[in-house]
Amino acid sequence: MADLSLPLAVPRHRGKTLRVLLTEPRVVLAGGFLALLLLVALFAPALAPKDPLEQDLMLGTLPPAWLEGAEPGFLLGTDDLGRDVLSRALYGTRIALTVAVTAAGLSALIGTALGLAAGWYGGWADRIISRMVDIWMAFPPVLLSVLLVAVLGSGLHSVIAAIVIIDWTRFCRVIRAETINQAGLDYVTAARAIGFSRRQILFKEILPNVAPVLAALISLEMGIAVIVEAILSFVGLSLSSDTPTWGGMIAQGRQMIHQGWWVLVVPLLALFATVLAFNQLGNGLRVALDPVMRR
Amino acid sequence: MAVSPLITRLGLALVTLFGVAVIVFCLLRVVPGDPVAMMISPSATPADIAALKARYGLDLGLGAQFMLWLGAVARGDFGTSISLRRDVLELIGERLPATLELAFAALVFGILAGGMLAIFGTLCRRTPLEPVLDFLNGLFLAVPDFVWALALVLLFGVFLPVLPISGRLDPSVPVAFATPFYLLESLARLNLAAVGDLLAHMAMPVLALGLPLAAIIVRTLKEALIEAMLQDYVLLARLKGMSPLRLVVQEALRNAVGPTLTLTGVQFTFMIGGTVIVERIFAYPGLGNMAIDAVINRDLPLIQGIVLTFGALFIAINIATDLIAALLNPRQAHG
Amino acid sequence: MSQPLLSIEALSAISTRDGGQPVLRDVDLTLKRGEVRGLVGESGAGKSTVAKAVLGILPSTVKLTGGWVRFEGQDLMQMKRAAFSALLGRDITLIPQDPQTALNPARSIEAQLTDGLRLKLGLSRTAARARALELMDEVQIRDPARVLAAYPHQLSGGMRQRILIAAAFAPEPKLVVADEPTTALDVTVQKEILRLIRRMQEAHGTAVIFVTHDLGVVAKICDSVTLLYAGKVIEDGPTARLLNALRHAYTRALLSAGPRYDRPDAGLEPVPEAVFAQLRAEIGLSQSNSEGPRS
Numbered sequence: 001m002a003d004l005s006l007p008l009a010v011p012r013h014r015g016k017t018l019r020v021l022l023t024e025p026r027v028v029l030a031g032g033f034l035a036l037l038l039l040v041a042l043f044a045p046a047l048a049p050k051d052p053l054e055q056d057l058m059l060g061t062l063p064p065a066w067l068e069g070a071e072p073g074f075l076l077g078t079d080d081l082g083r084d085v086l087s088r089a090l091y092g093t094r095i096a097l098t099v100a101v102t103a104a105g106l107s108a109l110i111g112t113a114l115g116l117a118a119g120w121y122g123g124w125a126d127r128i129i130s131r132m133v134d135i136w137m138a139f140p141p142v143l144l145s146v147l148l149v150a151v152l153g154s155g156l157h158s159v160i161a162a163i164v165i166i167d168w169t170r171f172c173r174v175i176r177a178e179t180i181n182q183a184g185l186d187y188v189t190a191a192r193a194i195g196f197s198r199r200q201i202l203f204k205e206i207l208p209n210v211a212p213v214l215a216a217l218i219s220l221e222m223g224i225a226v227i228v229e230a231i232l233s234f235v236g237l238s239l240s241s242d243t244p245t246w247g248g249m250i251a252q253g254r255q256m257i258h259q260g261w262w263v264l265v266v267p268l269l270a271l272f273a274t275v276l277a278f279n280q281l282g283n284g285l286r287v288a289l290d291p292v293m294r295r
Numbered sequence: 296m297a298v299s300p301l302i303t304r305l306g307l308a309l310v311t312l313f314g315v316a317v318i319v320f321c322l323l324r325v326v327p328g329d330p331v332a333m334m335i336s337p338s339a340t341p342a343d344i345a346a347l348k349a350r351y352g353l354d355l356g357l358g359a360q361f362m363l364w365l366g367a368v369a370r371g372d373f374g375t376s377i378s379l380r381r382d383v384l385e386l387i388g389e390r391l392p393a394t395l396e397l398a399f400a401a402l403v404f405g406i407l408a409g410g411m412l413a414i415f416g417t418l419c420r421r422t423p424l425e426p427v428l429d430f431l432n433g434l435f436l437a438v439p440d441f442v443w444a445l446a447l448v449l450l451f452g453v454f455l456p457v458l459p460i461s462g463r464l465d466p467s468v469p470v471a472f473a474t475p476f477y478l479l480e481s482l483a484r485l486n487l488a489a490v491g492d493l494l495a496h497m498a499m500p501v502l503a504l505g506l507p508l509a510a511i512i513v514r515t516l517k518e519a520l521i522e523a524m525l526q527d528y529v530l531l532a533r534l535k536g537m538s539p540l541r542l543v544v545q546e547a548l549r550n551a552v553g554p555t556l557t558l559t560g561v562q563f564t565f566m567i568g569g570t571v572i573v574e575r576i577f578a579y580p581g582l583g584n585m586a587i588d589a590v591i592n593r594d595l596p597l598i599q600g601i602v603l604t605f606g607a608l609f610i611a612i613n614i615a616t617d618l619i620a621a622l623l624n625p626r627q628a629h630g
Numbered sequence: 631m632s633q634p635l636l637s638i639e640a641l642s643a644i645s646t647r648d649g650g651q652p653v654l655r656d657v658d659l660t661l662k663r664g665e666v667r668g669l670v671g672e673s674g675a676g677k678s679t680v681a682k683a684v685l686g687i688l689p690s691t692v693k694l695t696g697g698w699v700r701f702e703g704q705d706l707m708q709m710k711r712a713a714f715s716a717l718l719g720r721d722i723t724l725i726p727q728d729p730q731t732a733l734n735p736a737r738s739i740e741a742q743l744t745d746g747l748r749l750k751l752g753l754s755r756t757a758a759r760a761r762a763l764e765l766m767d768e769v770q771i772r773d774p775a776r777v778l779a780a781y782p783h784q785l786s787g788g789m790r791q792r793i794l795i796a797a798a799f800a801p802e803p804k805l806v807v808a809d810e811p812t813t814a815l816d817v818t819v820q821k822e823i824l825r826l827i828r829r830m831q832e833a834h835g836t837a838v839i840f841v842t843h844d845l846g847v848v849a850k851i852c853d854s855v856t857l858l859y860a861g862k863v864i865e866d867g868p869t870a871r872l873l874n875a876l877r878h879a880y881t882r883a884l885l886s887a888g889p890r891y892d893r894p895d896a897g898l899e900p901v902p903e904a905v906f907a908q909l910r911a912e913i914g915l916s917q918s919n920s921e922g923p924r925s
Contacts, residue, residue: 131310137564137609138606139606141565141568143571146571146586224439230441236591257452257460261454268445268446272442275437276437279436279437280437283433526734528732528734530687531797536715536750537745537749546734550735550736
C-alpha cells in the first residue's frame with residue numbers, strides 16, 4: 001500500500017525542455033494567448049480603430065455595435081468622454097504587460113538572490129532575511145502598495161517599484177524553502193565530496209534545480225502585477241486618467257456603471273483573461289518542468 | 296501548546312510589530328510635501344508653522360521623533376487626523392468593527408463553502424462531476440477578489456439588480472446603534488429588518504472576499520481528505536458499515552484538517568488585506584476604504600494608525616491560528 | 631457439515647493497468663466453519679487480491695473477469711449492495727496489516743472499538759462500552775478502562791494490534807480475514823499476536839483466512855494452506871501434509887526465503903532463480919508476464 005517512489009534529482013536535458021513544455025496543454029493555450037497579447041501591445045497603434053485619447057462629447061456613452069443606438073466605427077462603444085473603448089482596451093495591454101514584465105522580473109531578481117542567500121548560507125543571513133519577510137507579511141499588500149505609491153508619487157515607475165518592494169518576499173520565501181530542500185539531497189553532498197566550492201554548488205547545482213519553481217513563480221507574479229497595476233489605477237494612483245489603462249477604465253466604468261456597463265465589462269474581461277492566462281501558464285510550467293512530476 | 300513556544304511566538308510578534316512601526320514611521324517621513332503646510336491656511340506666518348511643528352514634535356531629530364511617537368502610541372495616543380480633524384483612535388474604533396464584521400462574515404462563508412465543497416468533491420471523486428468542480432475551482436483560485444468584486448457589481452448590481460452595490464446600511468432603515476458592530480447588535484436585538492439590510496449590503500463583498508478563500512480551502516482540504524481516505528482506518532470503518540459521507544466527515548476530516556487550518560489562517564490575513572480594495576469598490580465604510588482616503592489626503596497620523604492596526608491584526612490572527620492548530624491536534628491535546 | 635462457509639470457484643481477475651495482465655487465474659478455495667486457512671504466496675501472487683475480493687474492496691486497478699465467491703451459499707458478487715454491506719463488518723471482518731495506520735489518530739479507542747458494535751449490532755452506547763471492556767479483557771489488555779479512553783498514538787504497536795483483533799472479533803463474525811497481521815510487528819510480539827488470534831478463533835469458533843508470505847507463520851497457526859503463485863493455486867491441503875511433504879520446489883524455495891527466527895541476523899535468502907524458471911515452466915508461464923501486479 002505504501003508508495004515508495006522517491007523523488008530523485010533528475011538531470012535536465014536542455015533540448016528536451018521545449019518539447020516537454022509543448023505537451024502541457026495549459027502552457028500551450030495560456031502561452032499562446034499571452035503571445036497574442038504581446039502582439040496586440042506591440043501593434044496597438046495599427047490595430048486600434050481610433051485614437052485612444054480622442055474625446056468627442058457628442059459621441060459620449062455610445063453602446064457596443066450590436067446594441068441599439070450604436071454608432072458605426074465604435075465596435076465596443078465609447079465612454080462618457082466619447083473615447084473608443086476598444087482602442088483604449090487595446091492600448092491598455094501596453095501598460096499591463098510593461099508592468100508585468102518589469103515588476104515580475106525585478107522582484108524575481110531580488111527575491112531569488114535573498115532566498116538563495118538565506119537558504120544556502122543560513123546563519124545570521126537567514127535570520128535577518130526571514131525576519132524581514134515576516135515584517136513584510138504583516139502589512140496588507142494592497143494598503144502597502146497604495147502607501148508606497150503615495151510616498152513615491154504616482155506614475156508607472158512608482159507602480160513598478162511598489163510591486164517590487166512588496167512582492168520580492170513571494171520569491172524569497174519559496175526559493176529559500178526550495179533551496180533548503182535541495183541542499184539536503186544527495187546530489188549536493190556528492191558535489192561537495194567531489195570538491196566543488198559552496199558558491200559553485202549554489203550556481204551549478206542548486207540554481208538549475210530551483211529554476212522550474214522560479215519560472216512558475218515569475219508567471220504567477222506577472223498576473224499579480226497586472227492586478228496590482230489595475231488596482232492602483234482604479235484607486236487613481238497609477239497613471240493619469242488620460243492614459244489608457246485597464247484599471248483606469250475600470251474605475252471610470254465603476255462610476256458610470258448604470259449609464260454604460262460596457263466601459264467596465266471590456267477592461268474587466270481583458271484583465272480576467274490575462275490574469276487567468278498567467279496563472280495557468282505558471283501552473284502548467286510548474287507541472288511540466290518538475291522533474292519529479294514529469295512522467 | 297506548551298508555554299515556552301507560546302512566549303517565544305509572542306516575543307517574535309512584538310519584534311515584528313516593532314519592525315512594522317519603524318517602517319511605517321520611516322516611510323511617512325520621506326513623503327514629499329510638508330504635512331504641516333497642508334494642515335494650515337496659506338496665510339499662516341513662518342512663526343505659526345514653527346509653532347505647529349513644535350506641537351507635533353516635527354522640529355526634533357528623526358530618532359527623537361520616533362521615540363516620542365512610539366511612546367504616544369504605547370499610551371494609545373495615535374494623534375489627530377489631519378484631514379478629518381478627529382482623534383485617530385476614535386476613527387479607527389468606528390471603522391474597524393465594520394471591517395471586522397465583513398472579514399469574519401467572509402471567513403465563515405469561505406470556510407463553510409470551502410469545507411462543504413471539499414467534502415462534496417471527495418465524494419464526487421472519479422465521477423463525471425469531478426473535472427467540472429476542478430475547473431471551477433481553478434478559476435476561483437486564479438482570479439483575485441478585485442476582479443470578482445467588479446464582476447459581482449455587474450452581475451447583481453446592473454444586469455440582475457437585486458443587491459445594493461454600495462454602503463453598509465440603507466439610510467431608510469431607522470436604527471440608532473449603540474455600538475459600531477451593527478450586524479452583531481442587530482442580531483442581538485433581533486432587529487430582522489436591519490439584519491437583512493446589513494446582510495444584503497455585505498453579500499457581494501463577502502462573496503468577492505470569500506470565494507477565493509473557499510477555492511483555496513477546497514483544493515487543500517480535498518487533497519488531504521483523499522489522502523486520508525486511503526488510510527486503513529477508513530477501510531475498516533467502511534467495513535463497519537459507515538456511509539460515505541460519515542466516512543469523510545468522521546474518519547477523514549479531523550486527520551485532514553491540519554494543513555488547511557494553518558493555510559486558512561494565512562489566507563485570512565491576505566483576505567483582510569483584500570478588504571481594502573473590496574471596501575473601496577463597494578463604498579463600504581470600513582477601515583480599508585478610510586485608509587485609501589487617508590493616503591490620497593496624505594493624512595500621516597491616520598495612515599500610521601491604520602497600518603499599525605492592520606499589522607497587529609495580522610499578527611494576532613497568526614498567533615490564534617497556531618493556538619487553534621495546537622488544540623485540535625490530539626497528539627498535543629491528549630499527550 | 632454439508633455446506634462450506636466460504637467457497638471460491640474459478641475466480642479470475644485482470645489488472646486494468648498493465649494491459650489486462652491476469653491477476654488471478656481460476657482460483658478455487660473452500661473454507662469450512664471454524665477453519666484457519668493460510669493464503670500463502672510471494673508479493674504479487676494474488677493472495678491479497680483474493681482476500682480483497684472476499685471483502686469487496688478490490689482496488690479500481692483490478693477487475694474480476696469470472697468465477698464466484700459464495701458465502702454460506704450466497705454469491706457475494708451478485709448480492710445487492712446493501713445486503714453485502716450488511717454482511718461486511720458483521721459476518722465477515724478484517725484484521726488489517728499495519729496497526730499504525732489502521733486506527734484513526736483523531737478518535738479515541740472507545741469510539742473506534744464501539745462503532746462497529748453500534749452500527750452493525752445496534753447496541754446502545756453503554757452496552758457497546760460494556761462489550762468493549764469484555765473484549766479488551768479477552769485480548770489481555772490490562773487496565774481496559776484507561777486504554778478505552780486513550781488515543782492510538784499513546785499505545786504500542788502490539789497493543790494496537792490487540793485492539794484491532796478485539797474489534798475484528800467484536801460482532802461475533804463467522805469469518806475473519808487477517809491480512810498479514812504480524813508483518814509490521816516485532817518478532818517477539820508476532821508470536822503473542824499469533825497465539826492470540828488462534829485462541830480467539832478457537833473460543834469463538836470463527837473461520838480465519840490468514841494472508842501471509844511466511845510459511846513459518848502458517849506452520850504455527852493454520853489448519854490448511856492454499857499456496858498461490860502468479861495468480862494460480864499451485865498447492866492446497868492440510869498444513870501438516872504440505873509442510874511435511876515439501877513436494878513442491880516452490881514450497882521449499884519459499885520456506886528457505888522466510889526469516890529465520892533462530893538466526894534473526896541471517897536475513898532473507900533469495901529464492902534461487904533456477905527454482906522460479908522451473909516453476910514457470912511447470913505452470914506454463916512465459917518469462918515476460920511472470921511479474922504480477924504488486925498487492
